[in-house]
Amino acid sequence: MSESTRALFERYHACWADRDPDRIAALHTPDSIFHLHSGGKPARGRDEIRAAAAANFALVPDLTFTLVDLRVGADYWTVRWTLTGTSTVGNPVEVDIMDLVLVADGAVTEKHTYVDGVAMQAALTPPAK
Template sequence: MLTEAIFDDLEQAWSDKDIDRLVSLFTPDCLYEDLALGARHEGHAGVREFAEGVFATMPDFTLRFPVRLVTPERGSSHWTISAHWNGPFEGIDRTGHPIEFHGLSSYVFRDGRIAHNIDCWDYVAMIKAFGVLPLDLAALPTAK
């Protein structure tokens, strides 16, 4: 039976940057979607590629799940990511810039692993935090 421990394992694998362990938490035919980026990653290879990209841009990436909900078939979480950025963001070098952002995820579980992961977060809040928001958009409100 699936328990909240899957979130402990997921949090630890991401924070340890243990890609093999992370991939093992997903079904081989999984789908990982990031709605803010419009990205879809399929299967273990897709999760691996996504994680490698995350760790390249945020080498000290840490993840926390302050709110978690799990049933045998579905789950959801509120998460917080904190890191320092490495490289350009929206064409501007933001290396060393600290970043913290929050989001929500929805999960479908199968055979004790994640079959479908959907991440939702506020991209406008991210570009505001990096100071790369175009002036005509700077007045847009962001969630707190």
């Protein structure tokens, strides 16, 4: 395990836990990619990454992360999380995700997030009236 990659993971996770899109974007390279694999296009570059992170936080304002598993290498980490909170439509959120994050020179070059789409869609669907 690379201590510098582990340290970057810790700083990066703190930005997500604090729900801080500016700090998240700052830890990416200028040409970095953030791809939430849920049907949308990847965010490219810090401005789009900042906007994508903010949009995710807007959907679940009280979002919390529970670490399930972390693997760190010299130039990557993979991590499984359980996300919890309450969606903006009032539904409880409990969704499994997995991140594959590539790093170089102390910054994130790519972040791929794979999400349980069925659970996320259920959390974001307004209750029937």
